[in-house]
Amino acid sequence: MAIEEVVLAEPRGFCAGVDRAIAIVERALLKFGAPIYVRHEIVHNTFVVDELKAKGAIFIEELDEVPAGATLVFSAHGVSKAVRDEAERRGFQIFDATCPLVTKVHVEVAKLAREGYEFLMIGHKGHPEVVGTMGQLGHGIYLVEDVADVARVQPRGERLAVVTQTTLSVDDAAQILAAVKARFPHVREPKKQDICYATQNRQDAVKAMAPAVDVVIVVGSPTSSNSNRLRELAERLGTPAYMVEGAADLRAEWFAQGRRVGLTAGASAPDILVQQVIARLRELGTVSVRKLDGVHESVRFPLPRGLGDRSMGELEGPESTLHPSQY
Secondary structure, three states, X not given: OOOXXXXXXXXXXXXXXXXXXXXXXXXXXXXXXXXXXXXXXXXXXXXXXXXXXXXXXXXXXXXXXXXXXXXXEEXXXXXXXXXXXXXXHOOOEEEEOOOHHHHHHHHHHHHHHHOOOEEEEEOOXXXXXXXXXXXXXXOOEEEEOOHHHHHHOOOOOOOXXXXXXXXXXXXXXXXXXXXXXXXXXXXXXXXXXXXXXXXXXXXXXXXXXXXHOOEEEEEOOOOOHHHHHHHHXXXXXXXXXXXXXXXXXXXXXXXXXXXXXXXXXXXXXXXXXXXXXXXXXXXXXXXXXEEOOOOOOOOOOXXXXXXXXXXXXXXXXXXXXXXXXXX
């Protein structure tokens, strides 16, 4: 067996929100020293979390685990209003790593709730972003995970708006939204779709790549929503697809009938893992590696006040494996 070519999706890997979230933890560690407490995994990637643990980050789920006077970082997925209020009441030094695109949804929910709207939220039950967004309100927000849920939901009022988890399948979300609009013709939609630019771009790249390859490999952790959607999308397009956390997860039998391998990575997967997967594929006989043309992403989000204003790629201190020079 020889893999003739590895085709790299473009774009792939870290997005601006993930870059910012990781940089917040790294900068806090450099400025204030270990430990820095982080509520929930900062992003859904095991390698990233382990790297930050090694530098002194402590990941917790309950605020009771954080000692008085500690520095606390909220993860990129956002938190409920109750968690935010409790953290402030306890007097922690707080840095909010919530992706600004998730924060935009939170702000929209709060604004329209004051105008008397109820909400349908398209998303996956239990995902921390969904928990955080629904937790902006005490009531009046209903989760719909599929088209069948749309038929079952029973809003109490006439004014209804729809919001979406930012990391969903674009196609699935559009199908559910169509069902929402069919049942509630006057539902208010966001001025700009909630699914983030990075999720859209990575799914578009897989749509372009999958028909041209024999198998697709997605680098990402099982808890990563956007990584799972990439794998599902490739399979839906008729190409066998597998998700791996790293090179050690690759199985030679996946490539027994495949001469051309497509490779992408979820928005929370660092490029070092992609490079390790490529190295392993070379060991399996890869002849060449080719990068597809794709959208160039230039989005950057600023850091919170109190952590400086240097660019996120210029962290002082020990070199970070999470922010290689190509970012």
